[in-house]
């Protein structure tokens with residue numbers, strides 16, 4: 033990149049899990065971790081929980097094999113620049129961007145992610161639904177600790193790792209922004225996203241989340257799916273056994289998500305996905321950030 037080039041960005045969010053979207057269809061832009069962290073910095077950069085780089089699958093080595101199924105690859109990065117397999121709010125916002133940019137028609141859209149191809153239903157307005165694949169619930173027992181308190185947690189994998197802890201009161205998780213929770217490195221050698229869950233009513237819970245690589249965020253889509261499945265099992269509900277879908281409303285700090293587990297084990301998530309703004313990076317700022 034030379035300092036004369038103008039690189040576009042957009043800002044979007046899903047239940048206030050916010051992202052900087054960087055269209056890079058031909059995969060020309062190197063985005064080192066430090067540059068992503070700079071872009072996501074809420075004071076010195078644009079600010080965001082993560083970056084969604086929009087690349088043609090055929091132009092990205094990690095997505096080439098999915099190019100026949102999904103034209104676009106979501107190259108997701110956490111706010112600290114680390115790479116994650118999947119982002120549930122991000123994939124809805126990504127689909128909203130593709131429609132906004134005229135790159136897809138409204139309706140069914142397939143998107144390549146590091147966790148595989150995801151099918152998304154995006155209409156011209158309104159909520160976006162994504163089929164998130166199956167949850168895996170390994171049997172390892174996990175304990176989550178924050179601020180001197182510990183809880184048993186359920187290990188759930190939604191393409192990315194989660195530890196789901198049920199608490200009586202979400203405030204018991206303390207000040208997650210300043211006191212990050214801890215979970216066993218033997219179970220999660222690559223780190224973990226940690227959700228704290230409290231009951232709100234029948235098939236209705238609320239959660240707070242501390243995300244690997246981003247800290248406490250106002251929402252996590254994969255986390256909400258992990259929470260819904262863990263709560264269903266706690267409540268004795270398993271659609272694979274009963275043949276009946278189970279839907280949970282999961283309140284997050286930034287809104288509400290509806291999560292349905294189907295009898296075939298796949299999990300569908302529905303929620304908002306909003307494009308807020310678009311612009312261009314200052315070339316000198318970006319050149320320095322990329323250096």
Ligand SMILES: N[C@@H](CCC[C@H](N)C(=O)O)C(=O)O
Nearest residue numbers: 116119120121192252253254
């Ligand atoms: N906010 C995301 C999850 C992003 C990835 C996560 N921090 C990880 O490292 O696995 C979501 O909406 O799912």
